[in-house]
Amino acid sequence: MVLEVHNLHKQFKGKEILRGVDLTVGAGEVVVIIGPSGSGKTTLLRSLNFLEHADRGQLQLKDQQIDLAKPTKQQVQWVRRHTAMVFQNYNLFKNKTALQNIAEGLIYGQGMARQKAEGVARAALDKLGLADQADAYPAELSGGQQQRIGIARATVLHPEVILFDEPTSALDPELVGTVLNDMQALAKQGQPMVVVTHQMWFARNVASRVVFFADGRVVEEGAPADLFAHPKEERTRHFLNSLAENY
Amino acid sequence: MKTSKIITTLLAGLPTTLTLLVAAFSLATLLGIGLAWLNLRANPLARGLARLYLGLVRGTPPLLMLLLAYYGLPVLLKTVGINIDHWTRLTFGILGLTIGWSAYLSEAFRSAYLAVDPGQLEAARASGISDRHAFWRIIVPQAALLALPNIENLLIGLTKATSLVYVIGLYDLYNQATNLSNQTAGVDQLKIFTILALGYWGLVLLIEAGFRQIKKRTAKRIA
Ligand SMILES: Nc1ncnc2c1ncn2[C@@H]1O[C@H](COP(=O)(O)OP(=O)(O)OP(=O)(O)O)[C@@H](O)[C@H]1O
Numbered sequence: 235m236v237l238e239v240h241n242l243h244k245q246f247k248g249k250e251i252l253r254g255v256d257l258t259v260g261a262g263e264v265v266v267i268i269g270p271s272g273s274g275k276t277t278l279l280r281s282l283n284f285l286e287h288a289d290r291g292q293l294q295l296k297d298q299q300i301d302l303a304k305p306t307k308q309q310v311q312w313v314r315r316h317t318a319m320v321f322q323n324y325n326l327f328k329n330k331t332a333l334q335n336i337a338e339g340l341i342y343g344q345g346m347a348r349q350k351a352e353g354v355a356r357a358a359l360d361k362l363g364l365a366d367q368a369d370a371y372p373a374e375l376s377g378g379q380q381q382r383i384g385i386a387r388a389t390v391l392h393p394e395v396i397l398f399d400e401p402t403s404a405l406d407p408e409l410v411g412t413v414l415n416d417m418q419a420l421a422k423q424g425q426p427m428v429v430v431t432h433q434m435w436f437a438r439n440v441a442s443r444v445v446f447f448a449d450g451r452v453v454e455e456g457a458p459a460d461l462f463a464h465p466k467e468e469r470t471r472h473f474l475n476s477l478a479e480n481y
Numbered sequence: 482m483k484t485s486k487i488i489t490t491l492l493a494g495l496p497t498t499l500t501l502l503v504a505a506f507s508l509a510t511l512l513g514i515g516l517a518w519l520n521l522r523a524n525p526l527a528r529g530l531a532r533l534y535l536g537l538v539r540g541t542p543p544l545l546m547l548l549l550a551y552y553g554l555p556v557l558l559k560t561v562g563i564n565i566d567h568w569t570r571l572t573f574g575i576l577g578l579t580i581g582w583s584a585y586l587s588e589a590f591r592s593a594y595l596a597v598d599p600g601q602l603e604a605a606r607a608s609g610i611s612d613r614h615a616f617w618r619i620i621v622p623q624a625a626l627l628a629l630p631n632i633e634n635l636l637i638g639l640t641k642a643t644s645l646v647y648v649i650g651l652y653d654l655y656n657q658a659t660n661l662s663n664q665t666a667g668v669d670q671l672k673i674f675t676i677l678a679l680g681y682w683g684l685v686l687l688i689e690a691g692f693r694q695i696k697k698r699t700a701k702r703i704a
């Protein structure tokens with residue numbers, strides 16, 4: 235296993251948002267999390283890299299076993315250096331160019347020499363066909379371009395796992411495809427990832443496993459073909475039906 | 482009176498005006514950063530101290546601040562055994578303006594800091610970048626740019642406020658003009674003060690041009 239979470243609990247102001255979540259990500263696995271709005275999907279991802287602090291739970295990442303409720307500073311930093319995140323609103327560094335955005339984590343997170351890091355960043359932009367945008371600031375880029383750079387920024391770190399929180403939700407419909415393509419290519423390279431998304435196409439075609447999440451816990455999970463065709467739980471069926479009505 | 486005579490007389494006050502402007506603004510910037518930092522602490526004592534200072538200073542007219550610095554501060558410090566009687570008028574002028582503008586600037590810095598989108602700090606953390614690096618490389622540069630319009634206004638405000646130092650007997654542009662006007666029993670008053678006004682306008686135009694350049698070159702980094 236690349237990542238294993240056990241019995242994760244989190245409450246906000248006395249309200250229990252995560253109620254004992256178990257989740258695993260194996261080598262090369264793409265785990266797609268689907269579920270209703272407000273069920274705690276974002277909170278779950280953010281608890282894994284300590285952007286939120288869990289009240290209880292165990293995290294196993296590589297060979298490290300970490301108490302999510304009482305991590306040491308070193309553990310927090312270690313987890314963040316071995317994971318990466320792609321945000322709904324991209325969250326690119328606005329005062330940095332596309333190239334610098336990708337290089338920043340390599341230099342200041344992983345201690346790579348600046349020149350080497352910029353070489354890696356340039357190669358990543360080349361591969362995406364965005365080489366001519368290397369010196370553009372985020373404000374000069376479309377949402378789709380920003381998100382593709384956000385993905386490159388995460389990818390070059392070669393993290394154990396990349397956490398995606400609705401990476402296409404803020405995009406104009408015609409730009410969604412470019413971002414999903416990048417993610418599919420990444421999946422093919424064997425990059426483990428956890429993806430929260432409402433893009434059922436991606437869940438059906440790219441996921442190794444789909445997790446249905448509701449009310450702060452995993453309701454059921456399985457291979458996409460099984461889960462979409464034969465959901466076991468009433469709750470899952472209901473959710474999938476509500477999606478079908480909307481499309 | 483010849484225009485050239487008026488101009489040379491007024492120019493004799495320019496070094497004082499510029500010294501006050503540059504010195505007070507630089508010191509106020511440093512003090513303002515410190516105050517903003519205190520004010521953003523979670524510690525209620527630190528925040529309370531900063532807010533007390535800001536409240537008192539922002540409620541004091543700049544002219545009164547100069548008078549208090551010049552007449553009040555030596556008396557106050559003497560009670561704790563510090564003698565500053567030998568300080569020059571210019572030092573007191575700088576001090577009075579510094580105190581005032583440190584408070585205004587600190588609010589400009591604080592609000593700019595709070596205006597930087599916190600999502601970028603999270604993105605830095607998620608990339609394994611330490612908070613210290615994120616602060617200096619991502620947050621501070623953007624906060625500085627966001628604060629520019631306020632900084633510009635405050636610098637222009639200070640340019641005009643330097644004219645208040647006549648109350649402590651300093652001969653800046655303004656006091657030179659008043660002095661000259663009095664010498665001629667007010668005959669050339671309008672001419673003198675028109676030239677004086679042109680001098681301040683020139684300074685302000687220079688400041689505006691400088692800020693326009695900076696903003697033009699950096700606009701893309703905070704949009
Ligand atoms: N910082 C916070 N303080 C208080 N409540 C919060 C906070 N963050 C999230 N919540 C609450 O926790 C619940 C779960 O939120 P979360 O964003 O994790 O849901 P989600 O499944 O990602 O929803 P969506 O699909 O809309 O993104 C919501 O009821 C939300 O209001």
Ligand SMILES: [Mg+2]
Pocket residue numbers: 275276277399400
């Ligand atoms: Mg969410």
